[in-house]
Amino acid sequence: MQDWRKAVFQTPLTYKMGNSTVRLQSRVVAGLVVTAAVVLLYLLLQRGRQGLTVQPWTPAGPAGPSGCNTTYPLTRPVATKTGGVRYRVAVISDLDTGSRRGAAWVSVLRRGWLSWDERRRAADVWWDGDDVTLTSSLAQGGRGMELSELVVFDGHLLSVDDRTGVVYRLTSGQAVPWLILADGDGAVAKGFKGEWMAVKDEHLYIGGLGKEWTTTTGEVLNHNPQFVKRVSCGGGVEHLDWQPVYQRLMAAAGLVAPGYLIHEAAAWSQRLRQWVFLPRRASSERYDDLADERRGTNLLLRADAQFADVQKSLVGPVIPSHGFSSFKFIPGTDDRWLVALKSEEDSVANRTNSYITVFSVDGEVALPETPLDGHMKFEGIEFV
Structure with a gap:
């Protein structure tokens, strides 16, 4: 043996x-x-488990040349038994004058899940039952916490207040101030009205409306909303004059002054090497505060890094009172598919609503506009 x-x-x-x-x-x-x-x-x-881990997913830790934390999304996606992928998402509210609560100001953070099956071109969204109320004592002119966008940058979930110019880090149910952005070229004694946020080359770009600041009847006062703030991971801020950029976007849309575009949704695609803009409003006529509420658009604009080549396409039907307020590319789709928010503000009908939709950069709609509960204006969405 x-x-x-x-x-x-x-x-x-x-x-x-x-x-x-x-x-x-x-x-x-x-x-x-x-x-x-x-x-x-x-x-x-x-x-055999429903929670099968899906790749790719960037683990925590600095990965870029500048040491920025490139984790995205913040929560690992999971596969479903039907062959799709489930992602953690969040939206943030801009309650305008309704944000005041006594001596403080609030915004609502709502979290949920987006399920995406690219093979079947099918998307579904469901929300947690408990919204998070974020509170701050910072305000300007009696207004504050009118948070207009969500973005993951350097491993943090960020938002910007379009009244004070404060950039907040949202963590553990709190809004922690990180930066204060001054309007225009940075030498203006007023907070920057930030409306969109995008990550490009390990920097955060924060943009405004993209049109001149005017009176309620369209008289031009200044060009401050046409500046863009370029922020490093360490918090350094550059003030970039984007007037020529916004003019090229206008030209691509077939508009000339006194017509205008209003921007609240933009992102840089590293995969496509393109900027993508979904204007909230578009008009060939002079700006008017009340008429603007019904100048929603279905434009999608794509541009190279230098904005030398700008292409226009259309997404879904035009609903005049609905305008894009935020979007993000769905991870794992090579930036071919995105999820977007639309907002509705109708002062005549005293109606405020938000809608979520999923479509491709080529205009194919997978999830038609679906209302969010609560009759609130949600202006930022992000994968968290």
Whole structure:
């Protein structure tokens, strides 16, 4: 018996391959077989679970040249039994004058899930039952916490107040001030009215309405909303004059002054190497505060990094009172599909609503506009 055991476990196995001889230790072979069997069993067990981990997903930690934390999204996506992928999402509210609560100001953060099946071109959204109320004591002119966008940057969930110019980090149910952005070129004694946020080349771009600041009847006062703030991971701020950029977007849309575009939704696609803008309003006529409420558009504008080539396309039907307020590319789709918010403000009918929709950059709609509960204006969406 001992001789037999020695023959099996101690004597190397010898194989002849052409003119070469390969010797393998039996113990090594047995160990490799056992390890492979354990790994295979583990994978089979995991595949049967609904929470199967989906790749790709960037783990936490600095990965970029500047040391920025490039984790995105913040929560690992999971696969569904039907072959789709489920992502954690959040939206943020801009309650305008309704944000005041005594001596403080509030915004509502709502969290949920987006399920996406690209093979079936099917999307579904459902929300948690408990909204989070974020509170701040910072205000300007008696208004504050009118948060207009959500973005993940340097491992943090950020939002910007379009009244005070304060950029908040949203963490553990709190809004923690990070930066204060001054209007225009940065030398203006007024907070920047930030409306959109986009990450490009490890910097955060924060933009305004993109049109001149005017009176309620369209008289031009200044060009401050046509500046863009370029923010580093360390909090350094550059003030960029984007008037030529916004003029090229206007030209691509076929509009000239006194016509205008209003921007609240923009993003940079690293995959496509393009900027994508979904204007909230578009008009060939002079700005008017009341008429503007019914100048929603279905424009989608795509531009290269230099805005030398700007392309226009259309997404879905035009609903005059509905305008894009935010969007994000769905992870894992090569930035071909995105989820967007639309807002409705009708002062005549005293109606405020928000809608969520999913479509491709080519205009194919997978989820038609679907209302969010609560009759609130949600102006930012992000994968968290």
